[in-house]
Each structure stands twice: as C-alpha cells, then as structure tokens.
Amino acid sequence: MPQTTIYVSPRSLGAPDTRPPAVATTDLARLFAGNPALAGISLRVEAGRTVALLGPNGAGKTTLLRLLCTAIRPSYGRASVDGLDLDRQAALVRERVAYLSHATGLYDDLSARENLRFAAAMLGTPDAAGRVDRALADVGLASRADDRVRDFSAGMRKRLALGRILLGSASLVLLDEPYAALDNDGMSLVDQLLVAWREVGVTVLVASHSTGRFEALLDGRVTLERGLVVDASGKGVESTPPPLPGDPRPSVVEVAR
Amino acid sequence: MSTLRAEARIALAVARKDALAELRGRHATVSTLFFAAVVLLLFGLALGPDAARLAAAAPGLLWLAVVFAGILAVNRLHLLETDDGALEQLALYPVARRAIYVGKALGGFAVMLLLGVLVLGAVGVLFAVDVAKAWLPLLVTVVLGAAGVAAVGTFYAGVTVRLRAREAMLPLLMLPVLAPLLLGAVKASAAALAGDPFDELGAWLQLLVAFDVIMIVAGMATYGYLLEDG
Numbered sequence: 001m002p003q004t005t006i007y008v009s010p011r012s013l014g015a016p017d018t019r020p021p022a023v024a025t026t027d028l029a030r031l032f033a034g035n036p037a038l039a040g041i042s043l044r045v046e047a048g049r050t051v052a053l054l055g056p057n058g059a060g061k062t063t064l065l066r067l068l069c070t071a072i073r074p075s076y077g078r079a080s081v082d083g084l085d086l087d088r089q090a091a092l093v094r095e096r097v098a099y100l101s102h103a104t105g106l107y108d109d110l111s112a113r114e115n116l117r118f119a120a121a122m123l124g125t126p127d128a129a130g131r132v133d134r135a136l137a138d139v140g141l142a143s144r145a146d147d148r149v150r151d152f153s154a155g156m157r158k159r160l161a162l163g164r165i166l167l168g169s170a171s172l173v174l175l176d177e178p179y180a181a182l183d184n185d186g187m188s189l190v191d192q193l194l195v196a197w198r199e200v201g202v203t204v205l206v207a208s209h210s211t212g213r214f215e216a217l218l219d220g221r222v223t224l225e226r227g228l229v230v231d232a233s234g235k236g237v238e239s240t241p242p243p244l245p246g247d248p249r250p251s252v253v254e255v256a257r
Numbered sequence: 258m259s260t261l262r263a264e265a266r267i268a269l270a271v272a273r274k275d276a277l278a279e280l281r282g283r284h285a286t287v288s289t290l291f292f293a294a295v296v297l298l299l300f301g302l303a304l305g306p307d308a309a310r311l312a313a314a315a316p317g318l319l320w321l322a323v324v325f326a327g328i329l330a331v332n333r334l335h336l337l338e339t340d341d342g343a344l345e346q347l348a349l350y351p352v353a354r355r356a357i358y359v360g361k362a363l364g365g366f367a368v369m370l371l372l373g374v375l376v377l378g379a380v381g382v383l384f385a386v387d388v389a390k391a392w393l394p395l396l397v398t399v400v401l402g403a404a405g406v407a408a409v410g411t412f413y414a415g416v417t418v419r420l421r422a423r424e425a426m427l428p429l430l431m432l433p434v435l436a437p438l439l440l441g442a443v444k445a446s447a448a449a450l451a452g453d454p455f456d457e458l459g460a461w462l463q464l465l466v467a468f469d470v471i472m473i474v475a476g477m478a479t480y481g482y483l484l485e486d487g
Contacts, residue, residue, distance in 0.1 A: 069349055071345055071348070095351040099349060105343050105349075106340065106343065106346075107274065108341070109337070109340075110274065110281070118270060119350075121270035122270060157341070
C-alpha cells in the first residue's frame with residue numbers, strides 16, 4: 001500500500017502566477033503519413049494547474065503529450081514548456097517534463113529496484129539509493145523491489161513507471177491514461193499523486209476518455225476531436241480556435257493538403 | 258570537466274544496465290558464442306584437413322567469426338531497448354545522447370572482447386595455431402578490433418532497431434563499413450602469428466586505432482539523431 005504522504009521533489013518552482021505558461025502552443029500540428037493526428041492547436045495552460053485532456057480514440061491526446069515531452073517533433077507550429085521552445089531547447093525541456101505513456105519504458109530483465117536505480121542515474125537524482133527505496137514504498141512495490149519486471153502485471157508495471165517519475169524533479173507531468181490497468185489501490189495512488197503534485201506547484205496534463213474519477217482534482221479540461229481543440233474550460237486553460245472557413249489564415253490541414 | 262564527468266557517469270550507468278540485463282538474460286553472449294563456434298567449425302570443414310592451409314587461413318577465419326558473431330551481439334544488445342518502449346524512455350532522459358552512445362558501445366565492447374578472446378583460443382585449438390607465442394600483439398589486435406566492431410555496431414544497431422527487417426539490414430549496413438577493420442585486424446593477426454618478419458604489425462595496429470577513433474567520434478556525433486522518432 002502507498003504511504004500516506006508521497007514524496008515528490010519538483011525543481012524550485014516560484015509562485016504559479018510568476019511563472020511562464022507551463023504549456024503554450026501556436027497552430028501546433030503533427031502529421032503521420034500525411035494525416036493530421038494533431039491539426040493545428042493553439043493552447044495555453046497556466047503553471048501549476050491540473051488539466052484533463054479529453055476526447056475519443058484518435059482525437060490527438062497522445063500525440064499532444066508526445067510532442068510536449070519531445071518524443072516526436074511537430075510538423076508545423078510552435079510550442080513551449082515553461083517558456084522553453086520545444087524545437088530549439090529540447091534538451092532543457094526534457095529536464096522539466098516527465099511522461100507516463102502506454103508503454104512503461106521498463107527493462108524486463110532488471111528488477112524493480114534496478115530499473116529505478118538506472119532511472120535515478122539518468123535523472124541525476126541526489127541520494128539515489130534512499131530515493132529509490134522511498135519511491136518503491138510510495139508506489140506500493142517495496143515488497144517486490146528485487147523481483148524481475150518480466151514477472152510483473154500490467155498494473156505493477158504502471159506503478160513502477162509512476163515511481164520513476166517520483167525520482168525526477170519535473171515541473172510538468174504528462175500522464176497518458178494513468179488509471180488504465182490499475183486496481184483500486186493503484187487508482188488511489190494516482191489520485192494521491194495528483195494532489196501531491198498540485199501542492200508543490202507541478203503542472204499535470206492527464207489524457208483520459210472521461211474525468212469521472214478525478215473530476216474533483218481538476219482545474220481545467222481540454223477536449224480534442226480529430227486533432228483539434230473543440231472545448232477548453234476551467235481555470236488556467238485557454239485555447240484559440242482554428243481559422244473558420246473564409247478566414248484569410250490557412251489552417252494547417254489545408255496547408256498539409 | 259564536470260560535464261565530462263557527468264557524461265562518463267551516464268555512460269557507465271547505461272553500460273552497467275546493459276551488463277546486468279545481459280547477465281540475467283544472456284541474450285547476446287550465449288547465442289553469439291555458439292554462432293562463432295559454428296562458423297569456425299564450418300570454415301574448418303570447408304578448408305579440409307590440410308594443417309598448413311588451416312594455419313594460413315586462421316587469421317582470416319578468426320576475424321570473420323568475430324565480425325559475424327559481433328553483428329549478432331550488438332543487435333541483441335540493442336533489442337533490450339525494444340522492451341515496452343524502453344528506447345523512447347531512454348531518449349527522454351535529460352542527458353547528453355553521446356553519453357548514451359558511449360554507454361551502449363561500452364557494453365558492446367565488453368561482449369566483443371569476451372567473444373574475441375574466446376574465439377582466439379578456439380582458433381588456436383581447432384587450427385593448431387600457437388597463439389600463446391604472440392599473445393600480446395594478438396590481444397592488442399583483439400582489443401582494437403572489438404572496439405571497432407562495437408563502435409560501428411552500436412551506431413548501426415541504433416539505425417535498424419526500429420525496423421522490422423533489422424536482422425537482415427544490420428549486416429548489410431555494417432559489413433561494408435567494417436571492411437577496413439577486417440583487413441587491418443587480419444593483417445595484424447597474421448603478422449603477429451608470423452613473428453612480424455616485415456615489421457608491418459605497427460602500421461596495421463595504427464590503422465585499427467585510426468578506424469576506432471573515427472567511428473567512435475562519428476557515433477558520438479550522430480547517435481542522438483537516431484533516438485529521434487521522427
């Protein structure tokens with residue numbers, strides 16, 4: 001079981017209103033084989049907010065998260081994280097972003113502890129051994145710390161991937177379907193993490209099909225459909241709509257065609 | 258200096274991780290060693306029982322076995338990164354990507370060195386070649402050759418790791434680039450075994466050093482682009 005207080009270690013974050021927007025995009029688009037997965041979105045998320053990215057399958061939620069963590073590059077448009085340009089300052093962006101994807105990025109032949117120790121080395125985590133033990137306890141895997149990840153269930157793998165995020169000092173956390181594959185304890189762990197990150201001013205974007213479980217923990221909601229923002233509501237979230245028919249600005253989809 | 262130290266720590270962490278995974282799974286070493294043994298046996302059978310011919314061919318057979326098996330080894334080491342999105346996660350860590358290359362190449366070098374030493378011993382036994390009399394120049398040749406195969410293999414395994422046909426593509430890409438290394442290593446080994454009568458060993462070792470330096474520098478400079486997913 002996770003401990004009552006989860007240890008999160010963000011970099012020194014000022015008051016949210018003194019920080020640049022955590023996420024700012026202008027006509028951001030990504031095409032795969034000519035098809036727009038993200039078709040030009042202009043979105044601004046204030047620092048320190050917890051925001052849900054909603055929408056059906058193929059809406060562009062995962063593509064947006066992968067662009068923001070620099071896993072893929074934009075086809076068009078610009079984006080920044082904490083005021084850092086994704087294209088020109090990707091290395092600095094990577095210091096500030098943590099990403100939980102559908103794939104956990106874990107090594108099957110290593111134990112849970114060895115996986116986290118490797119992550120701690122790559123993240124430059126101070127007091128790595130102690131922090132790894134703490135993270136394992138926080139995600140409820142202390143008793144399985146020395147077992148190979150190959151033998152873990154999907155839910156345990158997801159817990160361990162969440163533990164990896166706890167080793168870093170991200171100011172923006174991107175979670176793609178964090179509740180998927182988790183049991184009730186695991187889902188409570190995600191709830192606790194969302195609360196802990198909010199308390200220290202970390203911005204969190206959560207991609208999900210619905211907000212049922214974590215509605216009360218949210219500041220804002222962004223709904224995507226077919227690669228476009230169709231609704232942005234709540235605190236700290238703004239979106240500029242794409243050009244309307246007749247607008248002299250060409251839309252990214254038109255340019256792509 | 259602190260940047261260099263930090264990158265060295267990252268490289269060692271990557272190499273340690275690969276070594277741990279290899280110790281657990283033995284994906285690279287076991288299959289590669291068997292493959293190298295089979296290559297040597299088949300070449301021996303093809304050349305026939307003539308001891309003089311086998312001894313003359315030994316340096317070439319040694320390096321063909323090392324290079325062929327090395328291609329398998331670097332491929333297997335990179336397949337670790339296909340575990341459940343591990344390659345993408347590796348690319349997202351806030352570290353210099355050249356340090357990741359050096360770490361992967363170090364892991365490959367360790368496997369290649371083990372492979373080279375064992376294949377050298379096997380050549381001595383199977384082809385009745387006295388490798389002990391020239392053990393030092395042979396060992397230097399194996400070290401330089403292992404470093405070269407690891408440097409080239411780490412880069413090209415990074416190129417092919419996302420491809421479906423990676424097992425077919427990797428040798429096609431690697432073998433032409435490894436031709437100078439193969440030539441230098443075979444000539445250096447032959448000179449060492451013959452007692453270096455024409456004083457050419459040093460020149461061939463210099464070729465291997467130059468090859469290694471060029472390939473390592475090129476790999477460090479370009480590996481980061483391979484981690485990008487478009």
